[in-house]
Amino acid sequence: MVEQITRGIKISVDTTFEGTFFKNYKIHFAFGYRITIENQSKDSVQLTSRFWEIKDALSGIEIVEGEGVIGKKPVLKPGESHTYNSGCLLSAPFGAMKGHYNMVNFTSTRKFKVMIPSFKLSAPFALN
Numbered sequence: 001m002v003e004q005i006t007r008g009i010k011i012s013v014d015t016t017f018e019g020t021f022f023k024n025y026k027i028h029f030a031f032g033y034r035i036t037i038e039n040q041s042k043d044s045v046q047l048t049s050r051f052w053e054i055k056d057a058l059s060g061i062e063i064v065e066g067e068g069v070i071g072k073k074p075v076l077k078p079g080e081s082h083t084y085n086s087g088c089l090l091s092a093p094f095g096a097m098k099g100h101y102n103m104v105n106f107t108s109t110r111k112f113k114v115m116i117p118s119f120k121l122s123a124p125f126a127l128n
Helices: none
Strands: 002-006 010-022 024-041 046-056 062-068 081-090 094-105 111-122
Touching: 002 094, 010 094, 010 111, 024 094, 024 111, 046 081, 046 111, 081 094
Parallel strands: none
Antiparallel strands: 002 010, 010 024, 024 081, 046 062, 046 094, 094 111
């Protein structure tokens, strides 16, 4: 598990290797990740959007941006947390992800970024 705290918001990430499959004559490596966003600050906050940089050992970097996370824009009061599962496909058995969430503080109405720590994606059979 990797963790990072930005402005009182703690991000925790766990990863899993889901398996391989063929699609369009190409092998794909499926990875899952579980993210917990915990509000350790004294203010209520809302996650509005996300930014991901996905590194694939064979095909370079893919940027993914979008509203919320899995269709939600969670509001977190002090002490609350939100956990969700998602995943990605890579063309290599190795890769990494990092990024940030765009959030708004309800007390100050200020927007801020919460960093998502870099985490590795690796198929267990490819480790030496």
